[in-house]
Amino acid sequence: MTLLEVTDLHVGFPTPDGVVHAVRGVSFAVEAGRTLAVVGESGSGKSVATQTVTGLTRGAQISGSAVFDGEDLLTATTKQLEAVRGARIGMIFQDPLTSLHPYYTVGWQIVEMIRAHDRGISRRAARRRAVELLALVGIPQADLRVDDYPHQFSGGMRQRAMIAMSIALDPALLIADEPTTALDVTVQAQIITVLQDVQRELGTAIILITHDLGVVAEVADEIVVMYAGQVMERAARHELFYRFHHPYTEGLLASLPSRAPGRGRLTPIPGSPPSLITPPEGCPFRPRCAYAFDRCTQTPWLAPVFGRSDHESACWLPSDIASRDERVASREARVTSPHEQPA
C-alpha cells in the first residue's frame, strides 16, 4: 500500500536575489512499513522536499501534490496539518542538541507531544508513556532520566529521545532527516539499529534523508538519488548499489570509502552543484559529469533503464547494462592506473 505519494513537487524560496528553486519536479512514493532513502549532497533539495510535505517550509512557493493516506497535504489547512504532524508523521532531525528545547526536560517535551494530540490523557498517564518510550529506545533508568534536561544527555541519547518523541503516537510514517550526521561513528550504528527496531515493532514507514550511502546500504528498501532539486535515479537498494546507471550515483558511490576502486584512494566528484536561482538548461549534472556529450544540453527525464520498470534514471547515456559496464570499467582504469605506478 502506498502511504505517501509525492508528485511533481516544486518548491521555491523568494530571496532578494531571486527565487531559489530548491525542488524542481520531484516525485517519489513510500510504501507502508518500508524504508525509502533520499540521498544527495547538501543543497540537493532532499530536506526541503520532505519538510514541504509536512508544511514546515514557511514562505515557500509550492506546487505539485503530496497525498498521504488519501489526503493532499499541500492543500491541507493548518488545522489538518497540525493533526497529521506528530500524530501520523513523526520527524527526527539532524542535530539532536539543537533540535530539543534546552529549557524543558526531555519528559516534558514528550508529554507535550502526546497531549497535543490526545487531550483525554492525564498528565500522569502521558508521563508514564514517556518513560515507556524512553525505555523502548534504549535509555537506561528511563524513569529517572525522564526529568533530565537535554544538555544532561549525551548526543546519542538525545537522538534516542528524539526518536522516542517522534514515535510517541505510533505514526505511520517517520521522516528521519540526517539522523546520524551529527553523531559519533560508533553512535551512528546504534541509532540506525534503534530505527530498524522501531520499524520492526511498530511497522512504521521511514523516509531516511542522508548523504551517507553507508547508512543507506544497511536499511533502505528503495533509494532516490537527488541532485540540484531533481531526482537523478531511483531503484531498489541492491539494484542501485550494483547496477547504478546515472553518473552522479556512480560519483557518489566512488566517493564512498569502502567502495572506492583506487585501493583506499577516494574519488571525489569535481566541481560544485549549480546555482538554484538560475538553474542551467539541460542536465544539471552536466558541468561535473565525465561522460557529458552534446545531448546533455537537453533536459533528461526519468526513464526506465536496463529494461526494468522499477529502475529509473534521468540520463541520456545508453540504458543497457553492457555499455554501462564498459563505461565504468574505463573510468576505473583511469582512476586506478596513476595510483599503481611506483611513487
Added chain:
Amino acid sequence: MIRFVVRRTLLGAVVMWLITLLVFGMFFIAPNNVAETLAGKQATPETVALISHRLGLDRPLLEQYGDFLWNALHGNLGYDYYHGQSVTSMLAAAAPVSISLALGAAVIWTLLGVTNGVVSAVRPGSAVDRGLTFFALFFYSMPSFLLGLLLLTVFYYRFTLAGLDWFPAAGYAPLSAGVGEWARHLVLPWIALAMLSAAIYTRLTRGAMLDALGEDYIRTARSKGITERRVVLRHGLRSALTPVVTQLGIDLGTVVGGLVVTETVFGLPGLGKTSVDAINNQDLPVIIGVVLVTSAAVVIASIVVDIAYAVLDPRVRLN
C-alpha cells in the same frame, strides 16, 4: 545557591563601602564651603567657624568619615545640614514614591515592549513590524523630560481646560489614599518614564524572538503538531525571555537616572528629587544617603538577575 548569594552579598557590601569612600572624597575635593553658604553673604568669619564646628566640618577628614561609617552601620545616616532632619527618615519618606514610580513604569515597559517585540518577530518585515519599529524609534529618540512635558500639556492642561479633571499636575498620593488615587497621580509619570524603555524592550524582544524562532527546536515544536500560538509563546518566547529578564534586572537597578528627570518634571517627592535638591545644596549626608540606597538597589538587582538567570536557564543552575 546559598553560598553564591552570600558571596555576592559580601561583594556587594564591599562595593557599597568603596562608593561611600568615593562620594566622601569627591565632596571634599570639590571647591565649596557649606558653612559659608549656610551663614549667608554678610556673615563674619567667626559665624562661619561656629557653623563649621557645629556641623563637625572642622574635624580631620578621616575622623568625619569614621564617624559617618560607625553611625551608618548602626542605621543612622546622619542629619541634613540645613534643617537637621534625619537622613534615614528622609529616605524612608522618599523611597515609596520612587519605588511606586519605578515598579509601575517597569510593568508598563516590560508588558508593552515584550508584546510589541513578539508581534513584530512573528511576521518580520510586515506592516505591523514596520509600524512597531517606527514606534520604537520614535520613543527611543524622545527625551523623557520632553515626553513628560508633552503629557502634562495634553493630559493635564488641555484636559483640565476642557473640563476633564482626570490627571493632577503634580504631587503624589500614597497607597493609603486608595489605589485609584495613587494610580491617578502616577499614570503620566509612569508613561513618561516607561516609553523609552518600552522602545528598547521592543527591539530587544524582537531580536531575541527572531533568534529563538530560527532555532532547530522551533522546527521540532512545529513538527509535533502543536498550535503555532503555542510554538511562539511556549517555545519561542520562553527562550527569548532570558535576555529580557537580564535587562530588566539591570534597568531596575539603574532606573535612578530616569527617576531624577521624571520626578523633577512631575514634582514627585521621591529619591530622584531628593538627590537633585541635595546636590544643589551641597548637602553631603543626604547625597551619601541617596547614593547608598541607589547603589544598594543596583547591587541587589544584579544578584537577583543572576538568580533569575539560573531559574530561567537549566543549563546554568548553580549547584
